[in-house]
Amino acid sequence: MQVKNTKQRKHIISILKDASRPMSINEIYDAIISELPRIAKSTIYRNIDQLFEQDLIEKHHFNDNEIFYLYKENNDEHTHFIICDECKRTYSLPSCPIHEIEDYIKAEGFTIKNHQIQITGICKSCAYNHLKK
Numbered sequence: 001m002q003v004k005n006t007k008q009r010k011h012i013i014s015i016l017k018d019a020s021r022p023m024s025i026n027e028i029y030d031a032i033i034s035e036l037p038r039i040a041k042s043t044i045y046r047n048i049d050q051l052f053e054q055d056l057i058e059k060h061h062f063n064d065n066e067i068f069y070l071y072k073e074n075n076d077e078h079t080h081f082i083i084c085d086e087c088k089r090t091y092s093l094p095s096c097p098i099h100e101i102e103d104y105i106k107a108e109g110f111t112i113k114n115h116q117i118q119i120t121g122i123c124k125s126c127a128y129n130h131l132k133k
């Protein structure tokens with residue numbers, strides 16, 4: 001563990017915790033730059049990689065291949081997110097719709113390690129902006 005990275009690391013963790021939604025590297029960068037104006041994006045990538053290796057954050061892949069990072073809360077519950085293709089705003093699903101399907105899959109003797117839900121589209125306000133054009 002590199003001690004000199006502790007300050008950046010703490011900032012990144014608190015930004016992700018406060019957001020309680022997946023954030024892209026660019027969003028993390030924009031949020032941190034006011035407090036640590038000299039931080040490099042490569043530093044953020046390095047810290048994010050460490051946090052991921054330590055299982056403190058999870059990766060979310062959305063349809064344009066940009067990776068978003070979510071801080072893992074200390075419980076077994078998980079949330080699925082959908083993201084607007086255009087404004088990149090994220091929305092969380094109220095519950096996981098996969099559990100029922102998982103029970104069936106487990107009954108088939110299949111061991112599930114992970115699951116993802118990918119929904120693509122545009123949000124209400126982006127759809128409204130299209131109508132105005």
Ligand SMILES: [Zn+2]
Pocket residue numbers: 084085086087088089122123124125126127
């Ligand atoms: Zn939108």
Ligand SMILES: [Zn+2]
Pocket residue numbers: 078080096097098099115
């Ligand atoms: Zn789920």
